[in-house]
Amino acid sequence: IEHVAESLDEFLVEIGWPAPAQEVGPSPRTSIVILITEPLHAWALVILGGLLLLAGLSHPTFVMEGVGTGMLVLGLAGMGLMGVGLAAAALMLAGVVTMFLELKTGHGVLALTGAVMTAIGLMMVYRSSPLLSAGAGVGAAVAGAVVASGIVGFYLYKIRETLRLKRVWGDLSQLVGRRGVVKRAIEPRGEGVVLVGSELWTALSESGEGIEEGEAVEVVGVEGFKLVVRRVR
Structure with missing residues (x-):
């Protein structure tokens, strides 16, 4: 060891650095990219975006459709920036579609199947990326998938009931x-x-x-x- 400095600023002064160091945080764009490229966040954006679009079908408003579309785009963009493998992305998207098909059946089987598919897809993403923590990441993915799927399943049931009542009241x-x-x-x-x-x-x-x-x-x-x-x- 040739030299020891108490701080980074002290070291820079001693080597003749012309100006004190300044910390530069990430730009808003970089912060958004960091946020949406976290697998759990990207998955949640796709799920909630699709849910808002479905809610917009039962209660037409420009707000829900716009927000839902924006969240879907951000979620899919996050998956693309992560370089998610084709198999993992296909499994996650198939799981999301399967959960939304619950609107047609209402038995809960498709919602559960879709939740399992998306959870497996998330685990594949965490395990395949060297930049993500495999241990804590997988646990967070599974826990988040279970909680979010329960919430989504409840709202899908409510949306299905609303659509069914609309059809009934429309033609008794x-x-x-x-x-x-x-x-x-x-x-x-x-x-x-x-x-x-x-x-x-x-x-x-x-x-x-x-x-x-x-x-x-x-x-x-x-x-x-x-x-x-x-x-x-």
Whole structure:
């Protein structure tokens, strides 16, 4: 050891550096790149961006569609800048698409399958990159995937229910032929309440006769937003 300095500034002065050292932090652009190239952040941006786009379909607003599109673009850009392997990227994107397909089924199987696929894809990203911590990174990826998938699954369920109710309210005639149960007795030539398709509806008796609570009924018509039913014998 030829020389020992107490600090970097002292060392620079002793070697005749013309000006004191100044720390220069990353620019805003660099900070954004650092943020989106973290695998968990990129994955979350893709998931949340897609979720906002789906929410925009059920509640059309320019805000949600715009923000959702921006988040999707940032997430995909982050994956590209990371140099994510084709297999890992394909698995993560396939997992995201599989989770969104849950809107069609509503059974939870596709949401769980998609969460597992994205978690495996994240682990592949962490393990394949020498610049990422394999131990803590994989744990964070799995924990983040589980928590985020639970939140996404809940909102996908809510969006699916909203879309389903929109379709039902848009065309009540699709309830004709379905059966239900009287939840509040239908008075003679009056109204009552029936449970049809997991929803409560105001109902009228086709014949005008009363129908007691608990009896099975079938929808035979629609009057405005009221169902016309008859007793199932």
